[in-house]
Amino acid sequence: MLNGLDIEGDSLLHRLPVRLKLALLFAAAILLFLTSDLRFLLPALSLALVLLLSTGLGPREAFRRVRFVLFTVLLVALANFLFVSAAEGAAVFCRLAALVLLAAAVTATTGISAFMDEITRLLLPFERLGLVRAADVSLAVGLVIRFVPEILARYGEIAAAHKARGLPVRPLTLLIPLIILTLKDADTIAMAIDARGFRRH
Amino acid sequence: MDIVFSAATMHYAGRVALHPLSLSLCERRIGVVGLNGSGKTTMARMINGLVKPTDGRVTVDGLDTITDEDAARGKTGLIFQNPQHQMILPVLADDIAFGLKNRGLDKVEIESRTQAILERFGIAHLARRRVHELSGGESQLGAIASVLVTGPELLILDEPTNQLDLKNRAMIERTLAALPEQVLVITHDLPLLDGFDRVLVFHEGRLAADERPQTAISAYKRIASC
Ligand SMILES: Nc1ncnc2c1ncn2[C@@H]1O[C@H](COP(=O)(O)OP(=O)(O)OP(=O)(O)O)[C@@H](O)[C@H]1O
Ligand SMILES: [Mg+2]
Numbered sequence: 009m010l011n012g013l014d015i016e017g018d019s020l021l022h023r024l025p026v027r028l029k030l031a032l033l034f035a036a037a038i039l040l041f042l043t044s045d046l047r048f049l050l051p052a053l054s055l056a057l058v059l060l061l062s063t064g065l066g067p068r069e070a071f072r073r074v075r076f077v078l079f080t081v082l083l084v085a086l087a088n089f090l091f092v093s094a095a096e097g098a099a100v101f102c103r104l105a106a107l108v109l110l111a112a113a114v115t116a117t118t119g120i121s122a123f124m125d126e127i128t129r130l131l132l133p134f135e136r137l138g139l140v141r142a143a144d145v146s147l148a149v150g151l152v153i154r155f156v157p158e159i160l161a162r163y164g165e166i167a168a169a170h171k172a173r174g175l176p177v178r179p180l181t182l183l184i185p186l187i188i189l190t191l192k193d194a195d196t197i198a199m200a201i202d203a204r205g206f207r208r209h
Numbered sequence: 210m211d212i213v214f215s216a217a218t219m220h221y222a223g224r225v226a227l228h229p230l231s232l233s234l235c236e237r238r239i240g241v242v243g244l245n246g247s248g249k250t251t252m253a254r255m256i257n258g259l260v261k262p263t264d265g266r267v268t269v270d271g272l273d274t275i276t277d278e279d280a281a282r283g284k285t286g287l288i289f290q291n292p293q294h295q296m297i298l299p300v301l302a303d304d305i306a307f308g309l310k311n312r313g314l315d316k317v318e319i320e321s322r323t324q325a326i327l328e329r330f331g332i333a334h335l336a337r338r339r340v341h342e343l344s345g346g347e348s349q350l351g352a353i354a355s356v357l358v359t360g361p362e363l364l365i366l367d368e369p370t371n372q373l374d375l376k377n378r379a380m381i382e383r384t385l386a387a388l389p390e391q392v393l394v395i396t397h398d399l400p401l402l403d404g405f406d407r408v409l410v411f412h413e414g415r416l417a418a419d420e421r422p423q424t425a426i427s428a429y430k431r432i433a434s435c
Binding site: 016119120121124147150151153154157158161193196197199200201202203204205206207 | 254257259279282283286287289291293294295296297298299300303306307308311312337339340341355356359
């Protein structure tokens with residue numbers, strides 16, 4: 009979900025501090041998991057949808073961003089529907105879908121650098137204990153968001169190259185050239201991070 | 210600013226990428242040419258301290274790139290062969306701010322410097338764009354902005370017009386010509402070196418010629434034709 013770009017705007021969610029948004033998202037997750045009562049979950053899902061649309065993201069773009077995760081949610085819900093009960097399936101769907109929509113709403117209204125700053129701040133206590141370097145973790149998050157689309161695009165290119173040469177396109181055979189090319193770039197990117205003065209020690 | 214190579218050498222697993230190189234660079238516009246694999250990128254990365262000489266030393270404004278790594282690196286900025294490889298954060302403005310953040314500047318200062326550099330290069334409208342969606346010319350400008358924003362005295366560019374169309378090539382040429390900073394350009398695009406003060410020709414890891422552009426380019430053409 010994070011690979012969606014934040015959109016400019018002045019909605020309520022845009023104005024809330026990042027930390028508060030993350031805390032609210034966390035609280036919402038706990039509440040959603042405390043109950044299986046549809047009288048609570050259905051309104052929660054509707055509210056999440058309203059919040060997502062209030063960010064100024066059009067319905068089409070909103071759907072494009074969440075459809076992949078929603079599809080997974082649907083599969084999980086379907087499994088519950090078949091193997092547990094219809095009510096449980098519906099509850100699982102509402103609960104997870106509401107969470108996905110809320111997370112998408114937070115993502116759409118939070119700039120990545122604000123998000124990285126917040127991660128750094130949240131991790132500072134752990135840094136004092138000597139467990140992590142906060143700046144490293146936040147850079148790692150930034151790098152994932154930066155390069156995931158690139159890696160997906162490269163996967164597409166390798167698949168096209170296989171097709172062009174009449175080779176079967178099997179995910180596993182594509183993985184090897186993908187990994188090799190990605191590692192080669194990773195070296196250069198690590199160098200670029202040094203070149204820009206990031207402290208690694 | 211003076212860049213001094215003192216018998217600087219580079220070996221990779223027994224193979225020599227750069228034979229002992231001794232030279233001093235202080236001109237405002239320096240070009241570097243040579244065949245593929247002749248050691249140009251290796252030499253350029255040595256100035257930035259990303260590649261450490263296996264023997265000998267390199268100093269930037271008197272600072273050794275090994276013992277004074279951070280201070281020496283702060284004086285130079287490097288644009289990589291593929292500008293996309295040096296954009297580290299997903300949104301252009303954030304990526305430009307990255308180098309400033311690493312220097313511990315405060316938020317207000319970071320924002321005003323980022324905005325100023327975006328305007329200087331006429332790319333303020335790209336500030337919030339995802340870097341992987343930028344075109345070749347836009348990436349190249351973005352990369353230059355992200356490096357110059359921290360105020361290096363020397364800008365090193367590794368084949369800046371490599372993947373550009375004619376229009377963007379001309380745009381980069383104009384941009385470089387207008388830079389007040391000292392510039393060192395590695396290129397296969399020979400017309401880019403018109404009006405340069407000095408051109409180095411590398412061949413098989415050695416400095417084969419070190420002349421004014423016209424003479425150096427003729428030497429390079431001789432090397433290329435044998
Ligand atoms: N990380 C590395 N590991 C091993 N060998 C390397 C490495 N980097 C460069 N080399 C070798 O060092 C030599 C010089 O490479 P360099 O990249 O400096 O050439 P170049 O002049 O920049 O070439 P090009 O015009 O193709 O960019 C080449 O033979 C290359 O294979
Ligand atoms: Mg090179």
